[in-house]
Amino acid sequence: MRVRKAGGAAGAVLAVHGAAQRRRLLLIALLSAFTLISVVADLVTGPAGLDPGQLWGALAGDPQVPRASHVIVWEIRLPMALMAVAVGAALALAGAEMQAILDNPLASPFTLGVSSAASFGAALAIVLGLGLPFVPAELLVTGNAFVFAFGATLLLQYLARDGGGRSATLVLYGIALVFTFNALIAFIQFVASAEALQRFVFWGMGNLAAATWPSVAMLAAVLAVVLPFSLAAAWDLTALRFGEDRARSYGIDTARLRFLSLLRASLLAATAVAVVGAIGFVGLVGPHVARLLVGEDHRFFLPASALTGALIMSLASTASKLVIPGLTLPVGIVTSIVGLPLFFILIHRRARRG
Amino acid sequence: MSGDRTLVVSDLVAFHAARRTLGPLSLAALSPGTVMAVVGPNGAGKSTLLRAIAGVLRAEGQVLLGGIDILRQTPRHRAAHIGFMPQMQPHGMDLTVLDSVISAMMTMQPPPHPHAAAARAVEVLERLGALELSLKRLDQVSGGQRQMAGLAQALARDPEVLLLDEPTSSLDLRHQHHVLATVRRLAGAGRIVIVVLHDLSLAVRWADRIAVVRQGRLYAEGTPGAVITPAMLREVYGVDAAVEADAAGGLQVIVRDLAGPAPAVDGPLC
Numbered sequence: 001m002r003v004r005k006a007g008g009a010a011g012a013v014l015a016v017h018g019a020a021q022r023r024r025l026l027l028i029a030l031l032s033a034f035t036l037i038s039v040v041a042d043l044v045t046g047p048a049g050l051d052p053g054q055l056w057g058a059l060a061g062d063p064q065v066p067r068a069s070h071v072i073v074w075e076i077r078l079p080m081a082l083m084a085v086a087v088g089a090a091l092a093l094a095g096a097e098m099q100a101i102l103d104n105p106l107a108s109p110f111t112l113g114v115s116s117a118a119s120f121g122a123a124l125a126i127v128l129g130l131g132l133p134f135v136p137a138e139l140l141v142t143g144n145a146f147v148f149a150f151g152a153t154l155l156l157q158y159l160a161r162d163g164g165g166r167s168a169t170l171v172l173y174g175i176a177l178v179f180t181f182n183a184l185i186a187f188i189q190f191v192a193s194a195e196a197l198q199r200f201v202f203w204g205m206g207n208l209a210a211a212t213w214p215s216v217a218m219l220a221a222v223l224a225v226v227l228p229f230s231l232a233a234a235w236d237l238t239a240l241r242f243g244e245d246r247a248r249s250y251g252i253d254t255a256r257l258r259f260l261s262l263l264r265a266s267l268l269a270a271t272a273v274a275v276v277g278a279i280g281f282v283g284l285v286g287p288h289v290a291r292l293l294v295g296e297d298h299r300f301f302l303p304a305s306a307l308t309g310a311l312i313m314s315l316a317s318t319a320s321k322l323v324i325p326g327l328t329l330p331v332g333i334v335t336s337i338v339g340l341p342l343f344f345i346l347i348h349r350r351a352r353r354g
Numbered sequence: 355m356s357g358d359r360t361l362v363v364s365d366l367v368a369f370h371a372a373r374r375t376l377g378p379l380s381l382a383a384l385s386p387g388t389v390m391a392v393v394g395p396n397g398a399g400k401s402t403l404l405r406a407i408a409g410v411l412r413a414e415g416q417v418l419l420g421g422i423d424i425l426r427q428t429p430r431h432r433a434a435h436i437g438f439m440p441q442m443q444p445h446g447m448d449l450t451v452l453d454s455v456i457s458a459m460m461t462m463q464p465p466p467h468p469h470a471a472a473a474r475a476v477e478v479l480e481r482l483g484a485l486e487l488s489l490k491r492l493d494q495v496s497g498g499q500r501q502m503a504g505l506a507q508a509l510a511r512d513p514e515v516l517l518l519d520e521p522t523s524s525l526d527l528r529h530q531h532h533v534l535a536t537v538r539r540l541a542g543a544g545r546i547v548i549v550v551l552h553d554l555s556l557a558v559r560w561a562d563r564i565a566v567v568r569q570g571r572l573y574a575e576g577t578p579g580a581v582i583t584p585a586m587l588r589e590v591y592g593v594d595a596a597v598e599a600d601a602a603g604g605l606q607v608i609v610r611d612l613a614g615p616a617p618a619v620d621g622p623l624c
Contacts, residue, residue, distance in 0.1 A: 009480075010485060013452065014472060014473065017476075018472075020450075020489075235465070238449070241444065242454070242457075242507070243440060243442065243444055245438070245440040245442075248409065248410045249410055249438035250433050251409075251429035251433030252429070
């Protein structure tokens with residue numbers, strides 16, 4: 001490609017552009033730093049009342065620190081704090097990808113019924129023990145959640161064809177899915193035994209207390225596998241925001257791009273839902289905040305979405321321990337209470353813009 | 355771009371889902387430097403023709419560029435030669451005009467270095483006289499400015515063939531003139547430009563050749579003087595019109611009245 005050296009006004013434009021790029025990178029670095037600080041705050045917070053010294057001692061393996069503190073930090077707080085980060089990142093990244101390929105800023109695993117579908121799949125496994133054949137018992141919940149989440153996104157993609165995804169129609173389809181799966185979940189709850197029902201209801205509230213090292217590792221592994229593929233598709237996803245025709249004229253196989261993106265989003269949402277239950281609004285609000293911060297260049301937007309989601313969930317995790325002293329609320333309740341007003345604000349802003 | 359890089363469209367048929375929406379349609383060979391305007395009534399298949407050549411729609415037949423059938427090439431390979439600007443430009447995007455042009459280049463195979471892409475994007479915007487738009491966000495510019503951004507996106511990929519779908523539809527007179535003068539200049543640099551226009555006066559003024567499309571078929575094709583005739587206007591557009599030479603040596607279409615019932619418009623062909 002032949003490029004002449006820019007000078008004058010063109011040089012000034014390039015300088016401003018370069019500064020804007022650096023500002024976006026700085027924002028991503030700041031989000032990372034805030035997330036790290038938030039994780040520390042999350043670790044310090046809790047009903048056991050550990051002071052920072054004890055916390056640090058337990059983390060460092062100091063023998064002076066009581067065994068109980070060691071167990072609280074390593075077996076409860078650290079997995080919960082890391083799970084909050086991983087779940088937030090996974091849901092927000094899933095939301096960002098769904099918003100890009102469905103061309104709808106209200107798309108997220110929660111609003112479009114993907115989380116409900118995953119919950120239904122999980123309910124089948126938890127309550128009825130039903131699942132895919134040849135899937136090991138420990139992966140039954142995750143496997144089911146994934147199959148139903150992916151099925152729901154495929155259905156949405158089918159319904160969104162021919163421009164349906166460019167309007168509120170898609171969100172209405174999503175609401176229909178939410179109601180359908182919630183009704184099916186209610187049916188399963190109705191026929192469930194008291195013990196299975198209790199387990200499922202607690203799971204369904206979105207609870208980080210269920211975090212264990214293996215579940216944290218599983219979600220982290222899914223994130224580690226998916227994120228590079230998401231980032232590799234960043235330019236194509238940005239191009240897709242210019243419309244199907246434009247992207248196809250660039251030689252992008254849009255059907256393949258959408259399919260793989262939905263696959264990633266389903267995998268992220270389903271794994272997150274499977275390990276901690278349905279957690280609302282992070283997948284919607286995370287990408288919106290990220291978009292406000294870094295714009296829609298998906299090289300920055302995708303990681304910023306993941307980090308924003310991680311930060312929001314980490315803050316919610318801390319808040320869930322502070323609302324009622326001595327008690328840890330299921331984090332899904334906190335994100336819904338905080339997320340709902342944010343959701344209304346986003347819709348209101350959008351309506352005013354439109 | 356050598357002299358034998360002609361574009362030949364033969365027996366082109368386009369499909370939407372399994373339904374035929376265009377053709378078969380053939381165009382005379384277009385050599386580099388040529389601007390062809392595609393005109394016709396609403397729903398005639400003008401946009402479909404461009405989308406089929408661009409590979410956006412499934413198409414059969416032949417589109418030969420320099421003797422190679424680009425319909426048989428991989429999408430990425432074809433995209434290296436063909437630039438397409440769709441009719442609708444997206445709005446509500448939190449991306450600067452410059453970023454949008456860079457993103458157009460970064461989907462090329464192989465992608466350029468981002469710095470080179472940025473420099474080239476600025477150069478293209480400057481050449482289009484749109485440098486001042488560079489740092490504005492797409493959701494904060496006018497419809498006409500978005501069209502300039504769309505044109506820059508197509509142009510930045512340096513295609514041999516540029517397909518523009520109604521690039522002047524939301525532009526005022528001055529910007530219409532500016533865009534079409536730019537199109538003329540681009541053709542002058544050795545490109546083939548096919549542009550869909552609704553305004554026949556603009557087509558007559560700026561195009562070397564005009565293709566009239568009606569109901570998914572080619573009705574007529576040739577120089578503006580040969581194609582834009584009262585008989586064509588009556589038959590294709592259903593208007594009683596005179597075609598007169600103007601002082602600048604061009605042609606002027608003066609519509610006097612409707613001529614009978616509106617000609618049939620085939621809905622799916624839009």
